[in-house]
Amino acid sequence: MKLIIFFFFCLFSVFSYTQDLAILKYKGGGDWYGNPTALPNLIKFCNDNINTKINPKPQTVEVxxxxxxxxxxxxxxxxxxxxFSETDxxxxxxYLISGGxxxxxxxxxxxxYVTKELKKVFPDKDLVELPKSHVIFNIEYKFPKGLPKIHEHDGKRPQAFGLFHQNRLILLFTYESDLGDGWEDPxxxxxxxxxxxxxxxxxxxxVKYAFEN
Incomplete structure (x- = not known):
């Protein structure tokens, strides 16, 4: 019974918190704290250009x-x-199936590492590449070629992968693009x-897609 109450409390919390975002801290030794100026710059850009009211200092939360x-x-x-532990x-x-x-x-x-750990989160779901026509590439700014290439690493094309729940995109994995580096201070x-x-x-x-869908 307590677990049910907790779940519905969490469900209410996702929908009641209108606009904000956080950095996800995870285990394993990876540098979850990378690109420290990226999110503050993205938040400022959103607040200046699409009238969001996001806290300029993003919080950090553990998975x-x-x-x-x-x-x-x-x-x-x-x-x-x-x-990710089983609890994580x-x-x-x-979180994701309740609206996050x-x-x-x-x-x-x-x-x-990410693709392996996501199988713990959703054993029956696979990452699928998003088509260029997906709304996330057109919801505010137009990207007719899909995910833009920001930094070069292995010469591979940038790809955007997603996980879906009941036809809603709940997770976006951006690969070979390095958006966060592009958000950092010049x-x-x-x-x-x-x-x-x-x-x-x-x-x-x-940001706009996550807030509106």
Whole structure:
């Protein structure tokens, strides 16, 4: 009975918290804290351009904590290992199917670990590549070619993968794009203004989609 009450409390929390986002802290030794200036810059861009009122200082929440249910959008990044315990996986699954959204941005090197751990969260779901026509590429800014390429690593094309629940996109995994690097302060990677703008606009699409769907 207590578990049922807790679940419905969490469900209410996701829908009642209107606009905010948080950084997802995970186990395994990967640098979940990477790109420290990225989210503050993305938040400022969203607040300035699509009239959001997001807290300019994103909070950090642990994947196994009930605190994740306070946020309609979680952002996860890093370069290396990711590990979800059974409790972490169950908590994240409940969060996502109750209305939450997770954006995982591979900062180079996360992919083999993330795909393995997501099977703990949803054993019966597979990541599927999103078509260029998906609404997330058009909801505010237009990306007719799909996910933009921000940083070069292995010469591979950028890909956006998703997990769906009842036809709703609940998780976005951006691969070989490195959006977060493009959101960082200009002097961090010395990206040209047009590259940073593309990254910020795609990030804004993600935020808007997560808040409205």
């Amino acid at each position: 196994g904590s009930s605190d994740i249910f306070q946020f309609p959008l979680l952002h996860m990044t890093g370069h290396g290992n990711v590990f 996986a169950e908590n994240l699954s409940n 959204f997770l954006h995982i941005d591979d900062n180079y090197g996360m992919e083999p 002097e961090v990677h010395n990206d040209p203004p047009d590259v940073r703008e593309r990254a910020l606009k795609m990030g804004t699409n993600i």
